[in-house]
Amino acid sequence: MSITVYVPRDAGALSVGAEAVAAAIAAEARRRDADVRIVRNGSRGLYWLEPMVEVDTADGRVAYGPVQADDVPSLFDADFLHAGQHALALGPTEAIAYLKSQQRLTFARVGIVDPRSLDDYRAHGGYRGLEAALGMSGADVVQTVTDASLRGRGGAAFPAGIKWKTCLDAQADRKYIVCNADEGDSGTYADRMIMEGDPFVLIEAMAIAGLTVGATQGYIYLRCEYPHAQRALEAAITAAEAEGYLGDNVRGSGNAFHLEVRIAAGAYICGDETSLLESLEGKRGQVRFKPPLPAIQGLFGKPTVINNVITLASVPIILDQGAAFYRDYGMGRSRGTLPIQLAGNLKRPGLVERAFGLTLRELIEDYGGGTASGRPVRAVQVGGPLGAYIPVSQFDTPIDYEAFIAIGGMLGHGGVVVFDDSVDMAAQARYAMEFCAIESCGKCTPCRIGSIRGVEVIDRIVAGTVAERERNEVLLRDLCQTMLAGSLCALGGMAPYPVLSALDHFPEDFAGAAETVAS
């Protein structure tokens, strides 16, 4: 019987040589006349071990990593096909501490199944959520999602059940489900991992949403930087259509639901839901005023549910296991689990899905293992380019939406980017304003002009004398308040967070020339 070997097709794994590893294993197996079946799975999310190769044995899967193509002959020599010892051997995959301590609900199948196989998806609990939903009324499904306390995982943390209910209650001849897969925050890659590693869960979730609110058309708005995810999604959509999970009559329910992937064009602002809708309509991605809410007047003026990938991908397990099962995870008003993405300067960057409530320190020290450079951690940016820079003194903050707001930050999409002590925080603050200027849609003044003035003021602070620095700091703080209060959307409205947090926690970095003159 053939032995199954898993080599990820995840874009991150491919970026560090997984394709060559898969080819080398296939070639070496042929040369040695070994009966090997290679499955291209998603990533388990242990990125410092990628490319991580797994072998299916009688005692479960065993892992080896990080494997390069050159290592393959020696792996065969060590009889890795039967869990043989090797310098790269990691033991049983599920026993790896980083993975074992996680609570993977949304990511239950990622890295485990073959993302191209609908059979594999069903064999691992797939489509049980849809089957449950088919036996329920739309109102009951909405109630279940509401009872699970699922909040939007894209960053805004708005209750998903309320969005769904608003759309369900809206009367229209046509409604839409839109998936926001424009994952533009630096330090985040959970959406990408789901779409590449378990695309059917997103397709199932969108079909559930469609049947629930009475929408017949869905769009996945996918960033153009994710060609691998596009291929995975399109292959999965074709497979789902072939078996009646999408189409004119979803699973014999009499209801239609069609799904299409639409490719974005590199504008960060299109991660904002209203810009995204404009973009889907074929326009410049400029932010819309709210109200009207998209759930009432969204895509092409019709009621639209628009949710992030992770929000949607968490729905099938809620319907399968019940609202209480999901809600029992977490703390305070943050219920369920959050797939946290550890990134930047870390020894062990990767995906950690855990119930809300663990601390930043546990994430950075226990999971992340400290910095890759070996230098002390100085600052951590949580929640993408609009998230605050958090100093080590606040590392005991729990992963919880409200706890992060309380320290002037935000959890956002769950990205955690770690910097060591070589970071220049004035440069990071300047970059936050520069990024806002580059990506501003231009609709409102505080964002469009404020960000450019912000770059200039920071330059003056760093270059100026002590007096100039003090004067310009007042100006910068005032500008930040204007942007916070006066911007139309989160880009201009939150770009001050990294700036102010850098100023508050790391003022010494802004001394620049002033300090030099004084000393």
Added chain:
Amino acid sequence: MKRATNAASLPDIPEDVRAAVLEVTNRLKELPGALLPVLHGVQAALGYVPEASVPLIARELNLSRADVHGVISFYHFFRSKHAGRRVIYLCRAESCQSMGAATLEKHIKQRLGVDFHETTANGAYTLEPVYCLGNCACSPAMMVDDELKGRVTPEGFDAWLAAEAT
């Protein structure tokens, strides 16, 4: 669909551009919100969206030329000029910064002799900045066309470039 009446004023368009645009618009123009898919199609076929194609795209989608120009210029991904044979998208975002992206950026610019948005003299490479490739656990990252690369070092970049040249 109502047909715009500016057909007569359509300026001369190179034949290859006309053929490529019409192939794409005939295939996609019935999609709701077709402009982005059409622009992706044209750029995939020609490598860029030529200025000369704008009136034809506008006519085929029943939009104004200003609408089409406005969309092309809004999105970073669409280009109005020909790119090099390969496009290198180098990530400038925070995760990559924390792992030395600024040093890498300096190295690559010097090595290729270009700044961002420029093409090397031999037409081989165009260098573009990008703000996150979703490969933040393998920073710093870059993408060459649609091939993603992680843990890129200046030495690794040089080795890749040398391998490309052979």
